[in-house]
Amino acid sequence: MAKSLYLFALLVVASCALCEGQNVTNLPKGGSISDTMRTVTSHGPERITRNIIQDRNGNIWIAAFDGIFRYDGNSFTNITNQVSSARFFSVLEDRQGNLWFGTIGSGVYQYDPKKADGQKFRHFTTAEGLIDNRVPHIYEDKSGRIWFGTLTGASRFDPGQVVGKQFQNYRMNGAWPFTGLENGDLPPDDHDDVNSIIEDKNGKFWFGTRGDARIFDGKAFTVIRHEGQTFTNVRTIMEDRRGNVWLAGGDGLWRYDGSTFTNFTDDFVGFVYEDRAGNIWTSSQSTFSGKWGISRYDVKSLSDKKPVATKIDSDYKANEQMTFGLMEANDGSIWFGSLGGVYRYDGKTIKDFKGK
Template identity: 30%
Template sequence: MRVKSDSKNTFILYCTFLIVVTISCNNKSKPNEENKIVNAKKSIQHLDRGINAIRLKYTTGVRSILEDSKGNIWFGSYNEGVCLLHNGELQYFTTENGLSDNQVRSIYEDKNGIIWFECGKGLSIYDGQKIAVYKGRNYDSTKQWKLADTDLWFKGDEIEGYNKLEENPGVYQYDGKKLSYRTFPVIPRPGDGFKYYISTPFIKGKNGTVWFGTYGAVIGFNGSDFKILDNEYLGLNAETGSLHVRSIIEDRKGNLWIGNNGIGVLKYDGKKVVNFTAQQKLKKEYTKGNSLKKVFSVGEDTEENIWFGTVESGVWRYDGNSVKNFTQEDGLESKHIWTIYKSKKEELWFGGANPSGVYRFNGKSFERKY
């Protein structure tokens, strides 16, 4: 009987040992299994972000951008209407949805929260519900120029030339109540062609001057006087190359930067104009490759670097001392940078074409944002 009792006790101890070992092993394996599950979830989430990344479907290029007061982002295309990014979803609008034209050159928000679209032909607005063509116009005070901080300014209604009521070169001024046409103090000459057609968004300078870029001139108005920077003022001609203005900005120091399609960048400090492209030896004959001649966009970042978007020559950055070129090798796929937009977080967004997309600079290279 004693032998049987010892055998029984031994069996019980052995079983207890096996249970303890099994539990111990299971407990040790749990963290590994949990880690595997967590890592798998992270991989899936990362994959989902890649698959569901917000990407504009435009093919003709992103020509204009606006981040409005409600946190929505608007993207104007070269010839495919406008797109609204709201709550992570994209909604597209064309002439079928109320736009006056599918080319959206500039986008603004007025003091009442109305979004304005300056199209290739005509104007449209978004009131928070729908887009509609804006038809109201006033032509009774074409020479009564005045300034207010909240004014918006727009190009003429036609893609080329002027309609019968506009007659002469000028801009539309919206004061929050009505849209009035103002004529520039210029006398068009035979052969001027599109010299005084608006070609850039308007900008407001630090001293109160509003600047308008036209294909053949940059015109400033300070509330009382006009400043006209044209070929005659700059001493440009057929031999030196003439103005073909595609972008203007005023930097924090008050310098006016003028991007041209052909003669590159001009810098105006209020007294004299310098051909920045020639000064930096960035003409094609100097670089033997990418050049700073066809400049369609200019922007300034928080560190006061000046950025230039070009056609076929990537993006250039000027840090006050030297100029650096960024191309496809640096993640910039678009070969035509239409616009450089500063977001509310003061991040520069580069809207381009061929292929279309919106990019940001991460400090080392470019990455696709939209």
């Protein structure tokens, strides 16, 4: 089911966002960074916004190309403006309450809000064992290990190991585990980048790449196939509360119930997300109109033979550009990213958080 034609706009953004060099501001030495030194504003990010989460304290964290923003319900704080000028792509809160920030070109930052100023940040790059400094995805597995999806494979970080042995690296071309780039050869499908990782209810790991999606059982990996066809350019993989695995990407939106694959749409779907009510949300581009937007599959329709999504209509500017990560906040609103910042849908209207 691999499509021969990828969206031109998607490739343009991917090449610009993932392949350029990066200017990096090193962590300060001998000094401290306090919250009062960081930029507090009434507006959120104004550049490409890729991922959004809400932490255990209710703060919303936003990974964008102009920094990591924290929203407390009243104002935004750029947490990283004194630390790095990197373009941030991914954000995760682990079970210990640490925040992890993935960048394109500057590796990964760990942020511990419990520590004193000047000690909150740790920086991990290829020098510490990370397989690649371009990190579009971060995931925590059931054992508390942190996985980083990068442009040349995946890195698994085990916080329980001694320094120097915390990283285990993997390539999608069959070299499991992979400990060095060696000749830098591309895998057989010419794509070794990892866009999404999940551990399913059976303990198997699913990897979405721009090449063929794969499953890893801890010993070997297999390419995922349906009726002899592979799933390519998979951007998001998600397991819902019923144990179904969803694949979203260039081949559309698919659900796997353990035995059968079901197709929901052939539109390009960048992100798939399940809210607390069991509704499935997507950010996608219409094959017919070419417009981007967010849609919702009502939980009651998911058992239908051909469920139809409700498109969230609006005149917001993001419908003419790509939409990215989705997140349901504690108040039930849906947040999503775009090429020009972050938006919030409250069930009736869509609001942006840009400056004047």
